[in-house]
Amino acid sequence: MAIIENDGFSSLPDELVILIISFLPFIDAFRLCLLRKEWHKRALWLHCPNFELFEADFTFPGARQYSFNVGKRVRSMELKRFGKLRFVDFLNKAVNGLTSPALSKFSFRMFYSTQYQENVDKWINVALSKYVEELSLDFSDGDPIDPQPLLLNAPQYVLPNFFYENGRSIRVLNLNSCGLGSFNFQNFIGLSSLTLARVRLHWEEIAPLLAACPLLESLCLVECYRVIKIDMSFVLLRLKRLIIRHCVPVTLGVELCLPKLQYFEYAGRMVLLNLSKLDEIQEVVLDYRLDFFYPYEAEDIVALFSGFADARILKVCTSALKKFSKDYLLYCKPPAHILHIEHLTLKTCLGRYELPAIMCLLRSSPHLKTLSILSSLMELTEYQDFMYNRYSDRLPEGIWTKKGWRLDNLERVEMQGFTAKKIEVDLLKFILRKSRFLQKLIVKPLIRGSSSENSKALKDLKDVAVASGQAVIKWY
Amino acid sequence: MSKLGQAKRIIFLKTADGQLFEVDEPVAMEFEIVKSFFDENEDAADDTVVPLPNVSAEPLAGIIEFCKAHVEFRANGAAGKDEVKKFNAEYIKEKSNEQLKELILAANYLNIKEMLDFLTETIANRLKNKSVEYVRAFFGIENDFTPQEEEAVRKEYEWAFEGVDED
Structure with a gap:
């Protein structure tokens, strides 16, 4: 083994290049082999156990943008088709050549059309024969948008039966835009994480089959459609993470009884959430979509919060919590039972109508340590729904000076997207007066630099009789 | 108590450039090549010098430093903990690419799986997205x-x- 002096890594023996490749994501492994003709010629990248490829990478950049010019559009469709051919060709060759006897990851994204069914079958078969641990099959066009109604009826790739028979090695499974087929998960004894995106989901049929996976800890449902109800009581008792994002229509709501659940995220329309036995819950994210119609009253929301009374971290979009009446501002109503919250994040437009909900949340969390307010500029003038006018009059007198409770554990407050609106300044002043142990207030204005409004607001904040001796106001 | 009474066995390693290293037995046994040398020559005397014709002194010193630390980590039950990560990060920080390559070649020759994995993974991380x-x-x-x-x-x-x- 003669070592030539000072030739850097060029002389590295194959076995060591392959060892390096085994730690690399596929694209980096392939790129590494493009460094030297020798490595490329011998296709050392075929040893990479983390296979991942996207059709979009094969399309020429020009073809990725939508153009209003018909000629350009035809041209770009042709380029796309050409890109697809190259992608399928490359994948076929690669799958035939993969040297690694076991795959940690096999993942591709290709917008499906029926002529490729055999190819896809074969790719999946090879991945399964190599005991793949993480399998991602993505047949979407890759843009994270709402499913287009037209595409819902396009022919889909339907997971074949051999997939369910041979899936023993799979630990992580991600499926996007495909038919679920028989959905027989009996053989998936090692499955610990499942993501279903843009699939037609008949939950009541699927739930009992999923219950067959003893190790399933994480479940993620994204943009699934034809979902009537998601009922997770008496199934999936071991689930630790649950994400439900923009599933439609969920007419009959979501029912959860998950004693091991630690993380719960819901994004989308306000639907009925029925929660029980969430004994180990740590973190809850509720990102409600703005809507024209809010079927629930404030009391329902307050009761909902009581469902995760043990959570320590809460992120909530208060822009959608419009039905809290002024009574909550004057503390005439009982607070929610979320006593253990330590970290609260509010996604908000800080409109007047949101203030009751925000006050209710602050008053309900006496152990709050950090508060982040993500203020968004979007004035809801376009959402001129019936709620908007309810608070078009002035806020009730005396809400900022009302005594009776304190934020005695609050250490850190951060406000992003500050625009020096009166309500923002008032809220911050209110917090400064209420928290005796505050250490830091961080304000990040929406537009950097010093405008006259901003400097006036800063002066205002500094003039407040701050309850805490150590509070530092940081301005970015 | 009996163990304390015994003198620690020292293994002698000789590098390609003729330097002699004295290494504690548990550390030297991390090197598969040394281990198999003694497995094959069971009657080898305690002061046998193991020749390492493909390794020079500089990388060997680095490797001994690494293996010694890791043998101690394992003895203290600290394997896999933050302490180890910290040591590894410190260890790799000062190394130039040329030194890294020498270490990899040497670790490959000596057949030290743990260290080789660590070194190649470090290289892999330096390559990502570049x-x-x-x-x-x-x-x-x-x-x-x-x-x-x-x-x-x-x-x-x-x-x-x-x-x-x-x-």
Whole structure:
């Protein structure tokens, strides 16, 4: 083994290049082999156990943008088709050549059309024969948008039966835009994480089959459609993470009884959430979509919060919590039972109508340590729904000076997207007066630099009789 | 108590450039090649010098430092903890790419799986999302494509050249 002096890594023996490749994501492994003709010629990248490829990478950049010019559009469709051919060709060759006897990851994204069914079958078969641990099959066009109604009826790739028979090695499974087929998960004894995106989901049929996976800890449902109800009581008792994002229509709501659940995220329309036995819950994210119609009253929301009374971290979009009446501002109503919250994040437009909900949340969390307010500029003038006018009059007198409770554990407050609106300044002043142990207030204005409004607001904040001796106001 | 009474066994290793290293037995046994040397020559005397014709003194010193620390970590039950990560990060920080390569070749020859995995993973992390030109310059890899070949490869695998970090 003669070592030539000072030739850097060029002389590295194959076995060591392959060892390096085994730690690399596929694209980096392939790129590494493009460094030297020798490595490329011998296709050392075929040893990479983390296979991942996207059709979009094969399309020429020009073809990725939508153009209003018909000629350009035809041209770009042709380029796309050409890109697809190259992608399928490359994948076929690669799958035939993969040297690694076991795959940690096999993942591709290709917008499906029926002529490729055999190819896809074969790719999946090879991945399964190599005991793949993480399998991602993505047949979407890759843009994270709402499913287009037209595409819902396009022919889909339907997971074949051999997939369910041979899936023993799979630990992580991600499926996007495909038919679920028989959905027989009996053989998936090692499955610990499942993501279903843009699939037609008949939950009541699927739930009992999923219950067959003893190790399933994480479940993620994204943009699934034809979902009537998601009922997770008496199934999936071991689930630790649950994400439900923009599933439609969920007419009959979501029912959860998950004693091991630690993380719960819901994004989308306000639907009925029925929660029980969430004994180990740590973190809850509720990102409600703005809507024209809010079927629930404030009391329902307050009761909902009581469902995760043990959570320590809460992120909530208060822009959608419009039905809290002024009574909550004057503390005439009982607070929610979320006593253990330590970290609260509010996604908000800080409109007047949101203030009751925000006050209710602050008053309900006496152990709050950090508060982040993500203020968004979007004035809801376009959402001129019936709620908007309810608070078009002035806020009730005396809400900022009302005594009776304190934020005695609050250490850190951060406000992003500050625009020096009166309500923002008032809220911050209110917090400064209420928290005796505050250490830091961080304000990040929406537009950097010093405008006259901003400097006036800063002066205002500094003039407040701050309850805490150590509070530092940081301005970015 | 009996163990304390025994003198620690020392293993002698001789490098390609003729330097003699005295290494504690548990550390030397991390090297598969040394281990199999003693497995094959069971009657070897305690002061047998194991020749390592493919390793020079500098990388061997580095390897001994690494293995010694890791043997101690394992003895203290600290394996896999933050302490180890901290040590590994410190260890690798000071090393130039040339030194890294020497270490890898030596660790490969001595057949130390744990260290080899750690070193190659470090290299892999330095390669991620980097452009071809950057990696060539950074690791001193000679380009053996002709300009025509390079252009053809670039055209065929355009996707592999895209989406890299700014150098």
